[in-house]
Amino acid sequence: MSKLFNHIHHIAIICSDYEKSKDFYNRILGFEIIREVYREARQSYKLDLSIDGKSQIELFSFPITPKRPSTPEACGLRHLAFAVTNLDDVIRHLEANGIECEPIRVDEFTDKRFTFFKDPDGLPLELYED
Known part of the structure; x- marks a missing residue:
């Protein structure tokens, strides 16, 4: 059987304080912002961050998170x-x-x-x- 997977594309993280987590992953950890979108229907931000030019973190915010x-x-x-x-x-x-x-x-x-x-x-x- 040939190799099925190439690499990890992204890891999705839901945060409780979007601005605080955005600062943490971008400024402190140094992950580069690829795109930032506010999704009105979900009242949610989605921030795509590059870890190494290949793998990404998708940072989500939602109004209520357990x-x-x-x-x-x-x-x-x-x-x-x-x-x-x-x-x-x-x-x-x-x-x-x-x-x-x-x-x-x-x-x-x-x-x-x-x-x-x-x-x-x-x-x-x-x-x-x-």
Whole structure:
């Protein structure tokens, strides 16, 4: 069987405070805005952000959104991981912007360093050092 999938196209995230999350993903994490649309019928923003020129985050806002039941072991997406070249540099950047990171851990199978932090809605995000 030939390969079915090429890469991850996008990850969709629903936020509770659109402006705060837009600032977080664009200014702090540095993801480039591709397009921003307000959908009047849904009273919802949709913001497309480029992670690496290939993969994207779709950031949505809706008038009413239920909270995540727990973290990170809630059923569904456990966390989203971003590959980084220098973990220490990224942690310093996040902390300089008021974002707390967990202590660095080491993957017992790959010996790679990683840590977790949260987006404005508490979505668990991981930094994984390549």
